[in-house]
Amino acid sequence: MKLRSIDVYIDWPVTIKLKNLRKFIISILERKGDVIRWSIVDIEDSIDSYGMKKLKINAVLAN
């Protein structure tokens, strides 16, 4: 098992409700490895017209 600490950038579309955000993020992180630790460390409103937000996630993953 190897650990790595990474920053992951995720688009949060308006179709994903706040109450589903955690599972949405986990589903993306789990494609990259076994999740040991994560949190959203930054959010920005996108400049496009779709209301999308951009998330910066700091995560420690195991592979």
Added chain:
Amino acid sequence: MEISPTIFIVPTGIACEIGGFAGDALPTAKLLASASGCLITHPNVMNGGNLSEKDQNIFYVEGYSLDRLAKGEIALQRVKEQKIGIIFDSAIESEILVRHLQVADACVSTLGINVHSYVVTKKPLNVVIDSDSSKISSGIIENPETLIDAGKCLIEKGVTAIAIVAKFPDDSDSLETNIYREGKGVDPISGVEAVISHLISKFLKVPCAHAPALDPIELNVNLDPRAAAEEIGYTFLPSVLIGLSNAPNIVELPNVNGLISLHPNQIESIVVPNGALGGEAVLAGIEKGLNIISVKNQNILSVTNEFYDYPNLFEVNNYLEAAGIIIAIRRGINLNSIRRPLKKIEKCFYDD
């Protein structure tokens, strides 16, 4: 009066003004425990190097397990005592190891804690710190499996809770360390500490907490009082052993034997620093519609409710206000009844 179980989070490694140092959120935890009657919090809040305290209204739960509690995956079972085992990183020098063993003996002889045994890892954990004072504390260990193997060894010997002591690089003269000691920056090692304890919680599912093994450091006359608890003695182990001594058991759900003291469905509120709403426990709490009490506690993050617009969120200026809100929730007092101006009740109309 009924209790109002509340989770209290001060994320590690984000330079919180309160709780970003050495157990300096412990008095706040005691306040919130008194207000709620039942507080669930994590080692970063309670561990002050050599200083800590037990409180019958506080459940001491490692961060990974705390997240699982918030998600509804586990419950907690109160215990009178844990049988503690200690994992020592084999990279720890022999003299520092002896210091830690003497601290463990002292906790048995003076505090009556059941410290059962210890094990040294087969390989060094090899801590790698990835941090600077402008971003959150993070990092990894290069040999996670040797940590997990050591934990399995202790559990096979009958241990029910695990303290981990890892050797950290000697960076006592580093800019980050000195900034932290003077109360201005991120605790540079706390991110890796969280990773170490998360690994034990994830793979072994027992109460656990971590204390770093550091070389003695030079006197700093500009030391911030909030970091002072880490200047007492040679180790940070006592607070970990005190916390673990009666930390609750982790009960996987669904559970049929009924030995549960706190079920996740009982939790009513989460108290968290403003700007730190991006953690898994908070997002899990939002899924369940819990009260989120967001407290002004300066830190380096800016994940606020501006991006969520979550209706059950209370923004308050300090933890004294947070305690007041918890008491109101506990007593079933409508918060609007205490605020002014007071609106008239609304008339409802039928949809059709």
